């Protein structure tokens with residue numbers, strides 16, 4: 001039977017990890033997969049997480065099953081983080097998931113159960129896994145224009161023109177902050193205009209927020225999501241704890257759904273059902289650490305401080321890179337790098353130019369010219385800047 005299997009296309013981001021490892025050059029620079037790295041190239045366990053793990057080791061007396069949908073304390077802590085302390089408790093259902101990817105998958109499953117004809121609209125471009133999961137599920141999808149290749153900013157007029165074709169019950173996938181792969185983000189005024197359009201059309205927003213705290217800060221990065229949540233009657237939010245808590249391999253995420261208060265009980269039950277049909281209980285360890293960090297004032301202060309160090313480090317690298325390129329190109333055409341936010345920027349290089357930088361300089365970025373800012377340090381920024389100019393970008 002297994003002879004009938006067909007080879008599956010690899011994820012181009014994860015494939016790059018293997019290529020990088022196989023490259024013997026000591027000067028190689030990994031700007032591929034979206035993992036935070038410090039100036040020494042390490043992905044540390046965050047201080048508050050390590051402290052919470054120590055506390056947990058002392059305090060934990062059982063590893064029996066928790067609840068199918070995950071612990072209510074985790075749901076509340078995540079809702080507070082993403083939606084703010086005054087989120088509508090009577091309208092919120094939540095699910096602990098296997099990473100942000102699990103939350104994305106369950107959101108699509110929920111949407112399809114509620115509306116079998118639902119079409120999902122995703123930005124062009126978006127995180128490739130969004131499209132891969134939708135295709136795997138045979139869910140209809142459409143794309144809306146998002147990125148202006150010339151200015152490397154959001155092409156908002158084009159986005160709104162495309163979204164004008166939304167139908168009631170369609171799902172619109174939006175990146176909460178730090179758009180992956182472009183780094184170009186909506187302003188709060190643009191979020192408000194999107195909310196108007198969603199209100200008019202009856203389409204359902206699904207916000208994927210995987211980098212809260214990596215852009216302009218924890219509160220600012222949630223502002224668009226909060227605006228949508230305050231304006232629309234029905235909203236899905238897929239949050240990942242991988243990056244902002246640095247717990248990638250613990251696989252921790254949360255799907256939050258706002259519905260009518262009258263639909264809450266069935267929505268919550270359906271979420272638990274989805275976990276049960278897939279893997280029963282989501283992993284506990286990461287979610288428990290997140291709950292501890294968010295609810296213990298000392299741990300939370302330590303976490304927020306370290307997250308700010310991470311965020312400001314990436315902003316500093318953006319400024320340095322834009323300044324180097326200003327000098328080398330004798331122009332301001334790379335200033336968008338300082339305006340983008342989050343881990344990623346799409347440089348706007350061709351696949352050939354990306355390949356040249358890999359072959360000549362050992363610089364690894366995704367073929368669409370997305371690069372991970374956190375893969376840089378003060379010494380490799382000038383190396384990248386020279387390679388960008390030499391490749392003719």
Ligand code: PLP
Nearest residue numbers: 099100101127180208210240242
């Ligand atoms: N959504 C986006 C846009 C991402 O970039 C990622 C990747 O980190 C995820 C979701 C899911 O991440 P994870 O499943 O590792 O929590």
Ligand code: TYF
Nearest residue numbers: 011013014032033034129180
């Ligand atoms: O975009 C990235 O690099 C991260 C990591 O299937 C990632 O989101 C990439 C692909 C994937 C899971 C995580």
